[in-house]
Amino acid sequence: MPRTAIVIGAGHNGLVCAFYLARAGIKVTICERRNIVGGAAVTEEFHPGFRNSVASYTVSLLHEKIIADMKLHERGLKILERPISNFLPTEDGGYLKLGGGLQRTQQEVAKFSAKDAAALPAYYDMLDAIGDILRDLSLQTPPNQPDGLLGLPRALSQGNRLRRLPIDQQRNLLDLFTKSARDVLTAWFESDPIKAALGFDAIVGNYASPDTPGSAYVLLHHTFGGVNGKKGAWGHAVGGMGAITQAMAQACQEVGVKILLDSPVKQVTTHNTRATGVLLESGSEIPSDIVAANVGPKLLFTKLVDPASLDEDFRKRIANYKVGSGTFRMNVALSELPSFTCLPGTTPAEHHASGIILAPTLDYMDRAYTDARAHGWSRAPIVEMLIPSTVDPSLAPPGQHVASLFCQQVAPTLQGRTWPDAREEVADLMIETVNRHAPNFKASVLGRVSLSPWDLEEKFGLMGGDIMHGHMSLDQLWATRPILGHASYRAPIANLYMCGAGTHPGGGVSGLPGHNAAREILRKKKHIFF
Numbered sequence: 437m438p439r440t441a442i443v444i445g446a447g448h449n450g451l452v453c454a455f456y457l458a459r460a461g462i463k464v465t466i467c468e469r470r471n472i473v474g475g476a477a478v479t480e481e482f483h484p485g486f487r488n489s490v491a492s493y494t495v496s497l498l499h500e501k502i503i504a505d506m507k508l509h510e511r512g513l514k515i516l517e518r519p520i521s522n523f524l525p526t527e528d529g530g531y532l533k534l535g536g537g538l539q540r541t542q543q544e545v546a547k548f549s550a551k552d553a554a555a556l557p558a559y560y561d562m563l564d565a566i567g568d569i570l571r572d573l574s575l576q577t578p579p580n581q582p583d584g585l586l587g588l589p590r591a592l593s594q595g596n597r598l599r600r601l602p603i604d605q606q607r608n609l610l611d612l613f614t615k616s617a618r619d620v621l622t623a624w625f626e627s628d629p630i631k632a633a634l635g636f637d638a639i640v641g642n643y644a645s646p647d648t649p650g651s652a653y654v655l656l657h658h659t660f661g662g663v664n665g666k667k668g669a670w671g672h673a674v675g676g677m678g679a680i681t682q683a684m685a686q687a688c689q690e691v692g693v694k695i696l697l698d699s700p701v702k703q704v705t706t707h708n709t710r711a712t713g714v715l716l717e718s719g720s721e722i723p724s725d726i727v728a729a730n731v732g733p734k735l736l737f738t739k740l741v742d743p744a745s746l747d748e749d750f751r752k753r754i755a756n757y758k759v760g761s762g763t764f765r766m767n768v769a770l771s772e773l774p775s776f777t778c779l780p781g782t783t784p785a786e787h788h789a790s791g792i793i794l795a796p797t798l799d800y801m802d803r804a805y806t807d808a809r810a811h812g813w814s815r816a817p818i819v820e821m822l823i824p825s826t827v828d829p830s831l832a833p834p835g836q837h838v839a840s841l842f843c844q845q846v847a848p849t850l851q852g853r854t855w856p857d858a859r860e861e862v863a864d865l866m867i868e869t870v871n872r873h874a875p876n877f878k879a880s881v882l883g884r885v886s887l888s889p890w891d892l893e894e895k896f897g898l899m900g901g902d903i904m905h906g907h908m909s910l911d912q913l914w915a916t917r918p919i920l921g922h923a924s925y926r927a928p929i930a931n932l933y934m935c936g937a938g939t940h941p942g943g944g945v946s947g948l949p950g951h952n953a954a955r956e957i958l959r960k961k962k963h964i965f966f
């Protein structure tokens with residue numbers, strides 16, 4: 437039974453894992469490289485007087501069990517639902533709004549196709565039903581190949597859950613796991629705006645076209661959460677995403693977790709193929725019974741573990757483990773709200789408080805991907821803009837605003853140039869892209885900070901700038917996340933575990949990898965089950 441544990445990284449999953457271990461009586465130390473907890477879920481001041489979530493910016497996947505166990509609401513966490521979910525300017529100069537109730541969304545969609553409006557309830561029911569299954573599976577450790585007989589009950593129970601589904605739902609599930617987003621959406625809808633608004637979820641953090649087989653799964657991944665009990669909704673954490681991880685750190689400290697900031701880990705120490713603790717960059721060594729790595733699997737096994745302690749096949753597979761989500765993130769301080777050509781006005785309105793999608797069709801998204809493959813970034817990029825200060829005035833001075841720009845389809849590495857060299861040119865392009873839809877935007881920018889894939893790796897340790905710690909493709913999901921044979925959160929080195937987004941159920945601020953990893957570690961303490 438482990439008595440001491442080290443968690444490498446104080447990202448939200450590291451905090452969740454540490455919390456459950458400490459609550460079970462283990463003495464836990466977290467070693468975090470940065471001077472702040474939270475990993476990719478942090479709030480920082482990026483321009484004098486303007487604060488925002490630096491990387492992740494919207495919440496839905498955070499599991500309610502973790503919210504309750506860590507008493508995050510009691511610690512002040514408040515999550516607000518947006519008045520409508522999305523606003524999408526269309527190619528013909530109009531717009532589509534989603535959210536605010538099914539009837540209202542149907543009326544909006546009917547502007548483009550009555551048939552699509554009629555199809556919406558069944559589409560949402562389908563996503564809901566499949567989302568329920570994913571929600572269940574997300575809290576469970578996937579069946580793990582080497583567990584043999586011990587893993588059999590798990591494989592049977594999860595297999596049975598799927599086998600008991602009506603055949604139409606099994607077909608839907610198969611479609612969503614294997615098909616492209618366009619194939620799935622075209623089977624339901626005929627008009628471009630609704631396909632684009634729904635299909636956007638398929639390419640968020642996914643360096644792929646909506647025509648790439650398997651992209652429909654990423655769409656599904658973005659729908660299995662919820663806000664304050666409302667399934668599938670996305671919301672805003674008051675104070676930014678850092679409010680979540682600050683509350684988590686409080687919960688950790690209450691159960692005795694020691695958090696060491698500015699303490700980058702250089703290496704996992706081993707003896708006779710067992711992890712024995714960590715060596716910090718500072719030269720100090722901290723021994724412990726187990727080590728749980730919150731960093732992504734590629735970083736862990738290529739940088740922090742002695743390659744000699746891994747077998748050749750594992751080393752090769754980790755070298756080929758796919759990272760690079762093709763994302764570019766900006767925080768922008770604004771003197772006024774954008775006035776859209778298709779819906780003018782700078783007075784706060786519901787569309788300003790929604791996820792604003794600047795990518796009018798699936799064809800546009802496909803072109804963005806192919807262009808980025810050829811050129812390094814898309815010259816007509818996909819931008820989602822959120823203006824959190826419309827629902828949370830604490831982020832900006834009175835009357836002014838902060839905008840999060842989440843831009844998709846840039847190459848993780850450039851040919852013949854570096855990201856530090858190209859960053860500001862690409863940032864200008866992102867501003868121009870918004871300006872094309874809202875002509876007062878560029879002039880309203882008071883300050884900006886831009887994070888290319890290279891910056892995401894430098895700042896957060898996200899290899900290839902991958903927001904999910906690795907592609908969410910069929911070959912890197914569930915029983916194969918991160919690699920077949922290691923889906924049980926155990927590394928191929930005894931006493932070394934993985935507890936970050938590179939494990940099931942993957943990326944996003946869910947806390948689930950941290951929760952599930954802690955449960956696997958605690959299986960050694962037989963009486964503890966949660």
Ligand SMILES: Cc1cc2nc3c(=O)[nH]c(=O)nc-3n(C[C@H](O)[C@H](O)[C@H](O)COP(=O)(O)OP(=O)(O)OC[C@H]3O[C@@H](n4cnc5c(N)ncnc54)[C@H](O)[C@@H]3O)c2cc1C
Pocket residue numbers: 444445446447448449450467468469470473474475476477490491492493494495496497699700701702730731732763765842892895896897898902903904905935936937938942943944945946949
């Ligand atoms: C730009 C961007 C936008 C996103 N948007 C959203 C969103 O809106 N909603 C959502 O749900 N998800 C979003 N995501 C995804 C989500 O934020 C991540 O998947 C999630 O935060 C991963 O959490 P984690 O705890 O597993 O790892 P991380 O948050 O990556 O934490 C890992 C920690 O390890 C630390 N570390 C690295 N190397 C070392 C070392 N050698 N020694 C010690 N510590 C080390 C890092 O500093 C970091 O604190 C976004 C991510 C990014 C980058």
